[in-house]
Amino acid sequence: KAGVTQTPRYLIKTRGQQVTLSCSPISGHRSVSWYQQTPGQGLQFLFEYFSETQRNKGNFPGRFSGRQFSNSRSEMNVSTLELGDSALYLCASSLAGGTGGYGYTFGSGTRLTVV
Amino acid sequence: GDSVTQMEGPVTLSEEAFLTINCTYTATGYPSLFWYVQYPGEGLQLLLKATKADDKGSNKGFEATYRKETTSFHLEKGSVQVSDSAVYFCALSEGAGNNRKLIWGLGTSLGVNP
Secondary structure (H helix, E strand, C coil): CCCCEEECCEEEECCCCCEEEEEECCCCCCEEEEEEEECCCEEEEEEEEECCEEEEECCCCCCEEEEECCCCCEEEEECCCCHHHCEEEEEEEECCCCCCCCCCEECCCEEEEEC | CCEEEECCCCEEEECCCCEEECEEEECCCCCCEEEEEECCCCCEEEEEEECCCCCEEEECCEEEECECCCCECCEEECCCCHHHCEEEEEEEEECCHHHCEEEECCCEEEEEEC
16 A cells, blocks of 8 residues: 655745645545654654644644645645754654554655755 | 653664664653664654563564663664664653654664675
8 A cells, every 4th residue: 555645855945935745644544643853853743633633733833834634635834934944844644643552654754945 | 741862873883783772761651662763765664662561562673672660662683784774763652542642762873884
């Protein structure tokens, strides 16, 4: 079966712009979680969506937002980009939530560079 | 809050050497513990997991045992291969019900030389 697909793979944006990243989960998976990965901070949880509802949220500013569609595909949006937003953004899908022993299936990520 | 601490890398070994990557955690409850691996240019993959104390997770020759008394989940492999070169992440699940999320270590880079 197809894995988790993230698009685009690479993105370069200018400070102040906004960006939208897309994630298509594994067919049948209803939970999509987003993480930011940087060398200094490691992996940090952004938010989780389940059945089109945000179920959990990390400690990121309101410039970071997301949504999930009825087909479980998810998008995250970052507005008013800052240099510090440069990172690898990872999406993970799971049947009903990534913890409790089941784990996630991750996409390959979108590498965002803000200049 | 809960946290995960991994040994710093990079770790460089020769093929067939023994591998240990240390992971300790701080948690108020009884989390599940995971090891994920990230190969160059790829997303993270679940390597193994353990859901309760004394459980041993194993996969592809890697093992880790959930030690509640030492709050540890060290990753081991008896004989590494060049193909094991990757970044390894230890993680725990935090919260309950719909508020669960993963807390991650910073990752340990492993390089294996032929």
